Amino acid sequence: MTRKLFVGGNFKMNGDLESLTKLVQQFNEADVDVESAEVVIAPPALYILPLKEHARAGIQVAAQNAHQLPAGAYTGEISLQQLKDIGLKWVILGHSERRTIFHESDELIAEKTAAALKAGIQVIFCIGETLEEREGDKTEEVVTRQTEALAKVISEDDWKHIVVAYEPVWAIGTGKVATPEVAQDTHKMIRSFLAKRISQKVADETRIIYGGSVAGKNAKELCNQPDIDGALVGGASLKPEFVDIIRAAEESFKAKSKL
Numbered sequence: 001m002t003r004k005l006f007v008g009g010n011f012k013m014n015g016d017l018e019s020l021t022k023l024v025q026q027f028n029e030a031d032v033d034v035e036s037a038e039v040v041i042a043p044p045a046l047y048i049l050p051l052k053e054h055a056r057a058g059i060q061v062a063a064q065n066a067h068q069l070p071a072g073a074y075t076g077e078i079s080l081q082q083l084k085d086i087g088l089k090w091v092i093l094g095h096s097e098r099r100t101i102f103h104e105s106d107e108l109i110a111e112k113t114a115a116a117l118k119a120g121i122q123v124i125f126c127i128g129e130t131l132e133e134r135e136g137d138k139t140e141e142v143v144t145r146q147t148e149a150l151a152k153v154i155s156e157d158d159w160k161h162i163v164v165a166y167e168p169v170w171a172i173g174t175g176k177v178a179t180p181e182v183a184q185d186t187h188k189m190i191r192s193f194l195a196k197r198i199s200q201k202v203a204d205e206t207r208i209i210y211g212g213s214v215a216g217k218n219a220k221e222l223c224n225q226p227d228i229d230g231a232l233v234g235g236a237s238l239k240p241e242f243v244d245i246i247r248a249a250e251e252s253f254k255a256k257s258k259l
């Protein structure tokens with residue numbers, strides 16, 4: 001079985017109603033082949049509803065974060081139940097910007113992820129090492145520690161609702177994309193960890209996508225790697241170029257299906 005490719009567009013805190021509506025219109029016109037690639041865009045929370053209405057079938061919408069508790073006095077936060085209420089099926093959790101700028105710990109991200117699954121929302125679960133950690137030869141230690149925190153709090157069956165996004169922090173927004181070989185090696189290591197820690201089935205079926213300076217020109221080579229199942233795209237998801245990345249994923253899926 002070939003894993004369906006997954007392409008996420010993380011708009012972060014960018015755009016306004018007019019520009020993002022136009023952007024999604026361009027994606028709508030591209031006509032995604034939903035059999036080959038799952039496409040999920042994550043706009044700023046304020047624009048989730050209008051863009052969800054605007055996006056055609058085949059383009060799903062995610063939140064970029066959520067609170068772990070269902071309701072309460074948490075000014076400025078949004079709960080997973082509220083996301084579910086408006087019909088959302090996906091949330092990004094553990095993005096490196098949440099980990100570093102907002103000091104979210106491995107345990108908090110695992111707790112949020114477990115809460116999302118309980119609320120019936122699938123999770124794009126982000127992990128990745130900093131430059132210092134890579135240079136200190138700590139990549140494996142860091143990504144397994146981040147993944148282990150989640151493995152402790154969810155069941156084997158829950159993994160079918162998780163997409164793991166490996167985003168080396170040094171490649172995010174820097175233009176320094178990991179080479180397909182470097183990314184493949186880390187993805188393979190994460191998959192072996194899932195096999196050892198959870199089960200071969202979870203390792204075979206979980207999609208592990210790459211994020212960090214993915215662009216139209218490098219997406220195909222990345223997606224063609226055996227353990228790379230798509231991309232989580234920041235900057236390039238705010239441009240029509242995102243469609244080229246979707247096309248690259250669709251082609252990779254077709255090529256991998258023939259193997």
Ligand SMILES: O=C(CO)COP(=O)(O)O
Nearest residue numbers: 010172173212213234235
């Ligand atoms: O953080 C990212 C996606 O979540 C990647 O961002 P860039 O594609 O801008 O490097």
